[in-house]
Amino acid sequence: MKIAFFLFILTFVIGYNYYVFVRGLSLMPSITFVRYLYSIVFWTLTLTFFVRMFYGDRLPQTANVVLSAVAFTWLVAVIYFLLILLGFDLIRVVNHFFDIYPRFIKENYAAAKSIAAIVSITGVSLLLLYGNYRFNNPNTTRLELSIKKPLPGNGLRLVMMSDLHLGSNITGDDLSRFVEMINRERADIVLIAGDIADMSLKPLIKWDVAGRLSKIESKYGTYAISGNHEFYAGEKEKIYSYLRSSGVKLLLDSVAIAGESIQIVGRDDKTNSKRAPLSEILKDIDREKPIILMDHQPFNLEQAQNEGVDLQLSGHTHNGQFWPGSLIVKWMYELSYGHKTKGDTHYYVSSGIGLWGPKFRIGTKSEIVVIDLKN
Numbered sequence: 338m339k340i341a342f343f344l345f346i347l348t349f350v351i352g353y354n355y356y357v358f359v360r361g362l363s364l365m366p367s368i369t370f371v372r373y374l375y376s377i378v379f380w381t382l383t384l385t386f387f388v389r390m391f392y393g394d395r396l397p398q399t400a401n402v403v404l405s406a407v408a409f410t411w412l413v414a415v416i417y418f419l420l421i422l423l424g425f426d427l428i429r430v431v432n433h434f435f436d437i438y439p440r441f442i443k444e445n446y447a448a449a450k451s452i453a454a455i456v457s458i459t460g461v462s463l464l465l466l467y468g469n470y471r472f473n474n475p476n477t478t479r480l481e482l483s484i485k486k487p488l489p490g491n492g493l494r495l496v497m498m499s500d501l502h503l504g505s506n507i508t509g510d511d512l513s514r515f516v517e518m519i520n521r522e523r524a525d526i527v528l529i530a531g532d533i534a535d536m537s538l539k540p541l542i543k544w545d546v547a548g549r550l551s552k553i554e555s556k557y558g559t560y561a562i563s564g565n566h567e568f569y570a571g572e573k574e575k576i577y578s579y580l581r582s583s584g585v586k587l588l589l590d591s592v593a594i595a596g597e598s599i600q601i602v603g604r605d606d607k608t609n610s611k612r613a614p615l616s617e618i619l620k621d622i623d624r625e626k627p628i629i630l631m632d633h634q635p636f637n638l639e640q641a642q643n644e645g646v647d648l649q650l651s652g653h654t655h656n657g658q659f660w661p662g663s664l665i666v667k668w669m670y671e672l673s674y675g676h677k678t679k680g681d682t683h684y685y686v687s688s689g690i691g692l693w694g695p696k697f698r699i700g701t702k703s704e705i706v707v708i709d710l711k712n
Contacts, residue, residue, distance in 0.1 A: 353419050354383045360422045364454050382411040394537055401505040409695035417461045468697030475690055475703035482683050483711050484647045486627045489596055493710040496524035499652025500689030504535030507691045509544030515690050516552050522707050524555040526595050530652045531564025531633030538572045538579060547583035557595035559585045562603040564633040590618050604632040615640045635686045638671055642682040649684045656688035660700030
């Protein structure tokens with residue numbers, strides 16, 4: 338199954354790169370040197386993605402950071418060039434049948450193609466700059482939610498983040514910015530809903546992730562769960578042990594009590610096919626007291642409702658990270674981003690503070706989430 342999936346991804350990536358390559362080649366002048374240069378540059382940039390995915394973690398950290406920036410920027414750029422070219426080709430098909438081109442294009446077809454290419458390259462470049470700015474300037478999303486179960490004092494302030502993906506691409510400096518954002522909110526409880534690590538342990542140690550996480554301030558502590566990415570490098574137990582050294586309470590199919598009455602439930606990620614059913618995790622819980630559940634992947638939302646959970650927090654989707662990915666995840670999940678209620682249960686799926694791969698937010702946002710729970 339894994340081999341078949343890998344072959345599908347390989348074929349898909351090479352296929353759409355080849356399409357963009359061929360269409361770009363048609364715009365090149367008939368000078369052999371220029372066409373060879375274009376071909377070498379295009380396929381070298383395409384190759385960087387595969388080198389990054391399969392050998393990146395074996396390279397020195399600085400080289401991996403540079404390789405990641407090049408590979409993932411090219412990945413997103415080619416996707417947008419693909420969409421633009423498909424749009425142009427659709428117009429060409431329509432023109433073939435209905436002759437819709439204005440006279441200027443008909444009389445100056447070569448010039449029109451060149452202008453379209455320049456506008457497309459400029460547009461994609463500006464879009465990437467905007468997307469990188471959006472990532473580097475994360476938002477604080479605020480919600481005020483009411484639950485029926487008694488809360489301490491005047492309510493409870495939760496600060497949640499997910500999908501940090503700390504590694505060669507998102508570094509310790511990024512994490513320090515995230516921690517500063519959290520500490521400004523004076524949280525009662527901080528919740529990290531999975532994918533703290535992007536893959537391996539090595540960059541976490543390099544960036545002193547444990548030391549930086551230990552600087553998170555909250556009244557009742559910081560709680561975290563696993564995500565699918567903690568499973569990928571085969572080092573999840575080492576990653577868990579390292580994260581615990583920061584003082585973060587890691588919940589894997591377990592329950593912790595924050596303060597005297599707030600029950601924090603953490604599920605192991607769905608990647609673990611042997612994770613405990615939610616009903617089993619909650620079998621000894623006090624259902625008269627608030628129940629806050631973290632489950633990284635927002636599947637089977639009805640389970641939390643059936644078990645009397647007051648609030649479920651998830652991540653994983655990144656809200657598609659960049660358009661049109663947001664359309665794809667909206668089709669895949671009942672709730673791909675934002676807030677929803679089912680009965681007395683609130684759900685929030687975050688778009689994440691970090692991201693996988695390309696450091697661009699286009700049509701989405703990086704966020705921490707501040708939730709004020711009230712009665």
